[in-house]
Amino acid sequence: MLPEIFLQPFMQRAFLAALVAGFLLPFVGCFIVPKKLSLLGDSSSHFVLASLALGALFGVSGVLAAYVAVVVGVFAALRLVRGLGLSGDQVLAILLSFSAAMASLAISRGARVSLGSVLFGSLLAVQVEDIVAGLLVAVFAFVFVVRNFGRVLLYTVSEELARIRGVNVSLYEVLFALVTGLAVAVSVRIVGVLLVTALIVVPVMAVGLLVSSMRRAILFSVVFGEASLLAGVVLSYLLDIAPGAATVFILIAVFAVSLLLSRSGLRV
Amino acid sequence: MNAVKNVVSFEDVAISYVRGVHAVSNVSFSLGEREVVFLLGPNGGGKSTILKAIVGLVRPERGVVRVFGQDVRRFKEWWRIGYLPQNAVSYFERMPISVGEFLHASKVVERGFEPEEALELVGVENPSRILGQSINGLSGGNFQKILLAASLINRPELLLLDEPTVYLDQGGVVALIGLLGRLRDEWGLSAIIATHDIAALSTVASRVICVNRGALFDGDISDLVGSEQLCNIYGFHVYLVRHGH
Numbered sequence: 001m002l003p004e005i006f007l008q009p010f011m012q013r014a015f016l017a018a019l020v021a022g023f024l025l026p027f028v029g030c031f032i033v034p035k036k037l038s039l040l041g042d043s044s045s046h047f048v049l050a051s052l053a054l055g056a057l058f059g060v061s062g063v064l065a066a067y068v069a070v071v072v073g074v075f076a077a078l079r080l081v082r083g084l085g086l087s088g089d090q091v092l093a094i095l096l097s098f099s100a101a102m103a104s105l106a107i108s109r110g111a112r113v114s115l116g117s118v119l120f121g122s123l124l125a126v127q128v129e130d131i132v133a134g135l136l137v138a139v140f141a142f143v144f145v146v147r148n149f150g151r152v153l154l155y156t157v158s159e160e161l162a163r164i165r166g167v168n169v170s171l172y173e174v175l176f177a178l179v180t181g182l183a184v185a186v187s188v189r190i191v192g193v194l195l196v197t198a199l200i201v202v203p204v205m206a207v208g209l210l211v212s213s214m215r216r217a218i219l220f221s222v223v224f225g226e227a228s229l230l231a232g233v234v235l236s237y238l239l240d241i242a243p244g245a246a247t248v249f250i251l252i253a254v255f256a257v258s259l260l261l262s263r264s265g266l267r268v
Numbered sequence: 269m270n271a272v273k274n275v276v277s278f279e280d281v282a283i284s285y286v287r288g289v290h291a292v293s294n295v296s297f298s299l300g301e302r303e304v305v306f307l308l309g310p311n312g313g314g315k316s317t318i319l320k321a322i323v324g325l326v327r328p329e330r331g332v333v334r335v336f337g338q339d340v341r342r343f344k345e346w347w348r349i350g351y352l353p354q355n356a357v358s359y360f361e362r363m364p365i366s367v368g369e370f371l372h373a374s375k376v377v378e379r380g381f382e383p384e385e386a387l388e389l390v391g392v393e394n395p396s397r398i399l400g401q402s403i404n405g406l407s408g409g410n411f412q413k414i415l416l417a418a419s420l421i422n423r424p425e426l427l428l429l430d431e432p433t434v435y436l437d438q439g440g441v442v443a444l445i446g447l448l449g450r451l452r453d454e455w456g457l458s459a460i461i462a463t464h465d466i467a468a469l470s471t472v473a474s475r476v477i478c479v480n481r482g483a484l485f486d487g488d489i490s491d492l493v494g495s496e497q498l499c500n501i502y503g504f505h506v507y508l509v510r511h512g513h
Contacts, residue, residue: 034363105471157370158359164323165376166346212402213366 007236010124014190014243017126018229020134025199026225027141027181030218031176033204037081039092040074041200044184045193046099047073053106053113062183063129071181073099078173082159121192121244122148122181123236134186139250141179153214191229192244199225202251209262216268224254273427274298274337275458281331283317291317294482295331299426302452304473305464306489314482315462316354319428322460323351335426347377350419354430354462355409360403367406368399368413374418380502386417391443408435416444420451427451427459440502441465452497 232247371383385394
């Protein structure tokens with residue numbers, strides 16, 4: 001007999017969403033953090049918040065609009081970083097504030113958004129469309145990275161070095177925006193707008209203290225992300241707290257352990 | 269028809285990062301096969317900009333840059349060029365990437381070296397031991413050697429080195445000199461070396477191009493020493509001391 005937690009349809013959806021987000025967010029984080037774009041997750045999730053609020057205000061709902069909005073937003077952010085010659089975090093901080101201001105404007109003009117579940121995640125808010133879209137993005141991203149590992153590494157290290165090794169940097173920029181934007185968009189409902197960044201940044205930071213190669217960083221970040229988010233969903237069900245919050249506490253605890261292990265000289 | 273083909277040529281090139289302010293202007297020179305030339309000039313004088321223009325990272329506002337006879341805007345055979353950028357340490361911050369992964373990624377043609385061979389070429393002792401190490405944990409000297417190995421891994425015909433002696437001790441500089449001379453003789457390698465450390469490297473080549481927002485001198489190092497050109501380039505009096513190797 002399966003425990004009750006696995007029999008509830010909404011929990012089955014939540015576990016599937018956690019599996020997808022637990023893979024996608026740490027996976028993209030392995031490339032976002034070295035590119036010094038750690039705020040990209042926050043900016044992307046605020047694009048989602050703004051698109052949800054504006055959609056509610058104008059009566060245009062649907063996940064597709066949110067997906068398109070966030071992908072366009074991430075792509076615009078990357079182009080601005082490159083075009084303006086500013087640091088990534090500066091541009092992203094501006095875009096994050098702009099998105100939050102747009103959401104605030106829409107809500108103050110009457111948009112009805114369930115802020116608690118959007119900001120901090122909810123087991124009940126998961127939609128099947130997010131799981132299916134997330135699964136497709138995850139398969140595409142994984143296969144693409146495996147087949148083009150060297151080029152993806154060079155693109156992550158430096159777009160200049162990648163360009164002079166014949167990497168089509170413009171194409172990679174579009175794909176990077178597509179995968180990152182969709183990874184965030186499909187994860188927001190389970191993890192929450194404010195806590196998406198934790199799953200992008202903390203696993204690769206924790207793992208980066210202990211490993212010396214990207215292959216291991218990707219493998220252990222994903223394992224760490226999956227375990228943390230699934231445990232967060234279980235805790236959320238048992239303790240009736242937001243899944244994003246439960247996951248963040250677990251992530252930070254594991255990061256602290258990684259820090260201690262790295263100080264003791266452990267390398268994998 | 270020229271007996272010696274031009275590997276690189278600049279034809280009255282001007283480059284700007286900010287509209288109306290030239291980083292370099294009126295730059296014309298050419299580099300032949302098996303030729304090694306130094307780019308000399310003060311910080312901000314445009315040395316790195318010239319190297320970046322050769323690999324297509326910055327576009328001329330005026331004039332034409334040709335690589336192997338082709339306009340750089342249409343050039344595709346990037347494996348023929350090895351490029352060692354300046355201040356590349358920052359590229360690898362926050363990135364757990366191993367030496368082996370980076371060198372594998374840098375090899376883009378079949379005829380290139382295996383990572384271990386490239387490390388041996390640049391004088392890394394015990395290459396198999398270093399392949400699994402994180403690039404972030406390397407000493408400055410070894411980091412520079414890894415970048416040099418990556419720039420040579422595709423057996424390029426043209427090598428561009430931006431301040432290659434930074435982080436190298438005297439032994440490393442001597443090894444670099446020996447390597448450049450050997451690759452020129454064995455592969456027919458051409459090279460442009462942007463450096464302040466021209467005295468240390470002056471046994472590799474004698475041609476110097478001096479830049480300070482424009483090409484101010486193109487000739488033999490012996491004509492430069494003691495000339496007024498150095499004062500014009502640096503804006504103050506400079507003494508050039510030759511070392512024996």
